[in-house]
Amino acid sequence: MTIALAAPARIIILRHGEKANKWKLCDTGEQRANALAANYLGRGAAKSLFASGDEPAFFFAITLHTLELASPAVASWNKPVILYSVVPEADRDKDTQTKELNQRTQQAASNIMTNPALAGKTVVMVWEHKHIANAKLEAKFEGEAVTLRKLLKLDILPGVPATWPDDTYDYFWIVDFPANSNVPSRFSMVKQEFGAPYAGVPSNDWDAPNGLEDASGCEIKDD
Incomplete structure (x- = not known):
């Protein structure tokens, strides 16, 4: 059976916001969610990251953090979030959760790249950063594509980082596909920069410290 080529014209990828714990964003992450809706999404x-007269076909998310980040922007478009859900559970070990994230990432990528309803459209993926790009994760599951970097063939393009850094919450990855092709033709990174009333939301350079301290109420080191 031949799978039809039905890739979107553009996929906008970003990470969830700064988090308080396994279940919710911290105040800074909530501010980022609102700032993204007001400024970019x-x-x-x-x-706006969308061309004049254009709008996102769908927003996709995978965890509670990604759902929370996407929600203000999605609500402004009167659209749903398509959630490939992996939710935290107290008795789930890290390896099991990683494998579930692997599987759900694979399912989401397959749907997006073969769904005729998305052909030529713009979609937004708010994702868990290790499953966007992570060299260690890719090495651990060698031969089985488990990151968007691999699943969307971003690794064939120049300038695509091998790993999304733990302290970096403030970038978009924008991927363009030519018509009738599932092979990306262009990649760019766009830094999120906010003015008032969101000027306090971190806007650090790629792989630079974000300046958050324990008093922020945010987790400082990602699990």
């Missing part, structure tokens, strides 16, 4: 955003 929401209807009428000041620096």
